[in-house]
Amino acid sequence: MTAVALPSSDRPVLFDAAHSAAPLVDAILHYRGLETGALHVPGHAGGRTVGSGLRALLGNTFLASDVWLTPADATNARREAEALAAAAWGADTALFLLDGSSGGNRAVHLAQPSQHVVVARDSHTSTLAGLVLSGATPHWVTPRLDEGGFGISLGIDPAALDETLTGLSAQGHRAGLVSMVSPGYAGACSDVRALADVAHRHGTPLMVDEAWGAHLPFHPDLPAHAISVGADVAVTSAHKMLAAPSGAAIIFTKGDRFDADRISRVVQMTQTTSPLLPVLASIDDARRTMVSRGRGLLDRTLELVASARRRLAAIPGVRVAEAEDLGVPAERFDPLRLVISVAGLGLTGLEIEKLLRTPGPGLGTSGLLHPAVAVEGADESNLFVAITTGTSPDVVDALVTALRTLSCRPRRLLRPAWDGRLVEALLAPRTQVCTPREAHFAATETVPLAQSVGRTSAEPITPYPPGVPAVMPGECLDGDAVAALTRAVASGMHIHGSADPTLATVCVLRD
Ligand SMILES: Cc1ncc(COP(=O)(O)O)c(C=O)c1O
Structure with missing residues (x-):
């Protein structure tokens, strides 16, 4: 291979003619090019008998590529x-x-x-x-x-x-x-x-x-x-x-x-x-x-995100997390992940996420028609957005316009800004009573969350985003954990891992 290093020595990516090949893509295309008659699974045999719903979702080409080599x-x-x-x-x-x-x-x-x-x-x-x-x-x-x-x-x-x-x-x-x-x-x-x-x-x-x-x-x-x-x-x-x-x-x-x-x-x-x-x-x-062509694609994506950051930061009530705000050196910050604090808009991030996903005159009292925009995630005070090489500038424009519209809502609707301590409470260390595997296989019972203080969790309890368990199997549900989880549910966060996603009850080790 002829290796040509990228500008930084930290990036040992090799450019070589070999990289113009895509062996797995080619193997599937080769199979399809031969118009091979399928006497094998998958049972849809190139999509011949799939229902109209699946065909509408995946299209003939995708189904014809689901082959057996x-x-x-x-x-x-x-x-x-x-x-x-x-x-x-x-x-x-x-x-x-x-x-x-x-x-x-x-x-x-x-x-x-x-x-x-x-x-x-x-x-x-x-x-x-x-x-x-x-x-x-x-x-x-x-x-x-x-x-x-x-x-x-x-x-x-x-x-x-x-x-x-x-x-x-x-x-x-x-x-x-x-x-x-x-x-x-x-x-x-x-x-x-x-x-x-x-x-x-x-x-x-x-x-x-x-x-x-x-x-x-x-x-x-x-x-x-x-x-x-x-x-x-x-x-x-x-x-x-x-x-x-x-x-x-x-x-x-x-x-x-x-x-x-x-x-x-x-x-x-x-x-x-x-x-x-x-x-x-x-x-x-x-x-x-x-x-x-990743360099060119990412050049354009970095320009798009820089302009999005500028426009969002200019909206009253909106803050965009930059490396210096977070306390990380710029060279260790990926700007394509946008964290937009909407605490100053008087709604939670989760409420705004819902409004953005509902097209039409949904943005408060504005009556403004807007297209549906789906962000990556939201919590009490933030929207989380991923800008990728595939992101359309129109969608970024729609997000900026929607947040501008929301920022014009009457001030009386504002609620006190969120204090950011929920994440700290969710990530706090807990007492580990046994290993996650021991807890997973132990005898368990279900109790109301409010009565679970001091019990050992049998399940992971994971508020989304970002999908980090607040309590692991084998850890003690202390008073702080129960309070933080109660607040996470009240704020509308999605709970993953627990048998009861509403967290009215939790699964704990039998005493
Ligand atoms: C840090 C981290 N690791 C792993 C995963 C899981 O990735 P995947 O969806 O590819 O399974 C996620 C998902 O969001 C994540 O945030």
Whole structure:
């Protein structure tokens, strides 16, 4: 391969003629080009008998691409595509996934060999699932919150990680894995280089859940991606910040601190043996697109988001989180994730999200017709927006116009601004009574949330966004946790993981 490095040495992306190929895309096109008669599953046989509803949703082309290649053809094409992805991200290995970064997080945890793992407290609920699967004891590191009152996690600090690892070795344990998230839900990236140094000094590999960072290697103005600054394993969702359908994700490994073959075995054990090939092929295609023209696409996207930030920040009652407000260096901030505080508009973020999704004269008393706009998420005071290479400038215009309209509502409708302490309360450390796996398999009973103080949770209780469990199975439901969860439900946050999503009741370990 002729390697041409990108401008920054942190970005070992290789440009090569090989990257103009997309082996998985080509394998499916080849099958279709032969007009092969299908005597195999999937049973729709190229879409012949699907109902009109599914055809309207997916179209003939998608259905005709859901084919069954010979195992050898499928494996060879997949391996070639994964090798190209590994080269594009500067990794040693890449594994394509159908079940998102969620599947990647579970697989990496199930592949780690130790009883002890160090886990950032702002980890996604899928990491918790990994802990239930592996049975490991988590040692939590509490993340730092932003300095601007947005209520946003900035990830973990190297000193806090060092302290946790040092404490563990003082007890005679070595952690089998450090598991953390970067970028966080607001686009703030941790100092992965320093964190990797700390983890490695303690003889522990570092895994970064980089679900939101698949685009990072492809533009010099974006933060460095985890594999380029020392992570041993990174998990990323191609479907989030790249042009791939939901579920498409990748696990990367670099170096020999983590056994890539064991991860591969776990992925084979836990994923379907009947992969939806167009999803895997979409990762192949996204890699080709980003290597060949990602820089130009991201140039335009960065311009779009810069203009959106300027226009939104000029709206009375609206604040847009910038790196300096959050307290992160600009080079560790992904501007494509927009956190828009709407606390000054007199409605919660969740209420505004609902108004934006309802087209027509929905914006308060304005009577203004507006198109439906769907944001990525919302909480009590913020809207969370992802701007990607696929975002249309018209949709950004619609968001700006809608928020301008809302800012003209009568002042008397304003409510006191939100204080941002809910996130802090939700992320607070809790007493761990047993491991998540022990709690998962223990005898349980259901009690009203209000009467659960002092009991041990049997289930993860995860307010969305951003999908970080406030209480893990095996943790004590203390008074602060119950109060924070009660407030999260009252503010309209969606609760994931618990059997009762209204949280009128919770599932706890039997006394
Ligand atoms: C930090 C983080 N990790 C993992 C995931 C899960 O990713 P996926 O939807 O690809 O399974 C999410 C989803 O939002 C996330 O925010």
